[in-house]
Amino acid sequence: MTLYQPFLDYAIALLRDRLDLQPYPIPTGFESKSALVGKGKHQEEVLTTSTAFSAPKLRQIRAAHVQGGKSLQVLNFVIFPHLNYDLPFFGADLVTLPGGHLIALDMQPLFRDNAAYQQKYTQPILPIFTAYQQHLPWGGDFPEEARPFFSPAFLWTRPQQDEAVETHVFAAFKDYLQAYLNFVDQAQPVTDSHSLADIEQAQLRYLRYRSEKDPARGMFTRFYGTEWTEEYIHGFLFDLERKLAAVN
Numbered sequence: 001m002t003l004y005q006p007f008l009d010y011a012i013a014l015l016r017d018r019l020d021l022q023p024y025p026i027p028t029g030f031e032s033k034s035a036l037v038g039k040g041k042h043q044e045e046v047l048t049t050s051t052a053f054s055a056p057k058l059r060q061i062r063a064a065h066v067q068g069g070k071s072l073q074v075l076n077f078v079i080f081p082h083l084n085y086d087l088p089f090f091g092a093d094l095v096t097l098p099g100g101h102l103i104a105l106d107m108q109p110l111f112r113d114n115a116a117y118q119q120k121y122t123q124p125i126l127p128i129f130t131a132y133q134q135h136l137p138w139g140g141d142f143p144e145e146a147r148p149f150f151s152p153a154f155l156w157t158r159p160q161q162d163e164a165v166e167t168h169v170f171a172a173f174k175d176y177l178q179a180y181l182n183f184v185d186q187a188q189p190v191t192d193s194h195s196l197a198d199i200e201q202a203q204l205r206y207l208r209y210r211s212e213k214d215p216a217r218g219m220f221t222r223f224y225g226t227e228w229t230e231e232y233i234h235g236f237l238f239d240l241e242r243k244l245a246a247v248n
């Protein structure tokens with residue numbers, strides 16, 4: 001069992017329980033990919049597996065799970081709502097590298113500085129955020145340009161111990177995901193054309209930022225090469241532009 005497998009198992013079980021999940025296509029060759037990395041007794045298999053679903057209000061629910069031994073574990077899990085909902089993205093980036101753990105967990109807002117939006121989608125999360133702050137303190141250094149894409153309830157932390165990940169981070173992940181599904185339950189479709197245009201712009205802004213700045217690009221390129229990596233990023237991980245191009 002690897003560090004983030006229980007997170008993924010929990011998420012899928014909860015989603016199945018609460019949503020009408022449908023399969024979401026994963027491009028051929030991207031469901032599972034492995035490479036041998038390192039030399040001699042340091043050689044490790046690095047396996048990346050993908051999981052994806054859709055649901056009535058959610059365009060894409062997807063996970064990328066990287067397993068490369070004790071000092072390389074990643075679960076990147078994102079939910080992209082359909083473009084006729086003002087729902088935030090659910091974003092989890094759970095990363096274990098030789099230097100330690102790096103945890104990012106948030107309901108990433110479409111409209112960061114809109115007071116009504118914050119009232120609707122951040123206020124209810126603040127008590128959860130605050131409850132975990134004492135065990136999971138602010139992780140420090142953080143790219144300034146990424147700030148617009150995170151809410152005031154952004155849990156950003158770099159725990160030293162595996163145990164903190166297995167206990168506090170796992171508990172926070174469960175609480176955030178449950179709270180997100182409560183938002184999904186309540187969400188009503190947006191029909192006003194101005195609001196719909198704003199949502200599409202905000203989704204594209206987020207998606208372009210993430211696909212351009214994907215912090216995993218270097219790692220994937222080293223393991224699997226440029227061609228595979230770029231196709232994985234644009235054709236699966238952050239696929240909205242491709243999907244929009246396909247219908248227009």
Ligand code: DBV
Nearest residue numbers: 064074076091093095104143146149210214215216219237
């Ligand atoms: N990050 C991804 C995907 C990953 C992934 C799809 C499947 O978006 C992994 C893999 N994140 C990953 C790895 C690292 C990070 C770091 C491997 C370490 C990179 C390294 O140190 O070499 C949140 N993730 C990070 C960082 C942040 C995030 C802020 C530190 C990056 C830095 O310091 O430059 N989540 C990430 C992020 C956004 C988000 C940037 C922006 C909206 O939602």
